[in-house]
Amino acid sequence: MRLQLALNVKDLDRAVDFYSRLFGVRPHKRKPGYANFAIAEPPLKLVLFESPEASDRVNHLGIEVQDDAEVRKATERLVAAGLADKVEENTTCCHARQNKVWATEPEGIRWEWYRVIEDVESNAPA
Numbered sequence: 001m002r003l004q005l006a007l008n009v010k011d012l013d014r015a016v017d018f019y020s021r022l023f024g025v026r027p028h029k030r031k032p033g034y035a036n037f038a039i040a041e042p043p044l045k046l047v048l049f050e051s052p053e054a055s056d057r058v059n060h061l062g063i064e065v066q067d068d069a070e071v072r073k074a075t076e077r078l079v080a081a082g083l084a085d086k087v088e089e090n091t092t093c094c095h096a097r098q099n100k101v102w103a104t105e106p107e108g109i110r111w112e113w114y115r116v117i118e119d120v121e122s123n124a125p126a
Contacts, residue, residue: 004062
């Protein structure tokens with residue numbers, strides 16, 4: 001399990017350069033307008049969306065897990081607590097096929113609990 005921080009950035013190349021040097025790793029995945037870092041220490045999935053017009057820097061937050069049982073457990077917990085906004089199965093997002101559940105905190109920050117099934121080239125929904 002690791003925390004995910006998804007940021008909106010104005011200049012993807014500058015952001016990739018900065019975060020590569022900050023964490024000492026190159027992006028795990030790089031596509032037009034998108035990059036992600038799978039950082040071992042600290043355990044972090046850093047996702048960058050090139051979005052020069054975005055008013056908020058935080059795009060969303062998440063928890064990446066390794067199997068669907070963990071996604072189901074989080075879904076059951078969030079549904080029971082009345083927090084689950086949306087459940088997605090076999091959806092394409094961030095150049096990957098994923099299973100996930102979403103919740104939105106009181107001030108509007110979106111959280112996802114998700115598992116990557118496989119990387120895909122297209123970012124179009126499944």
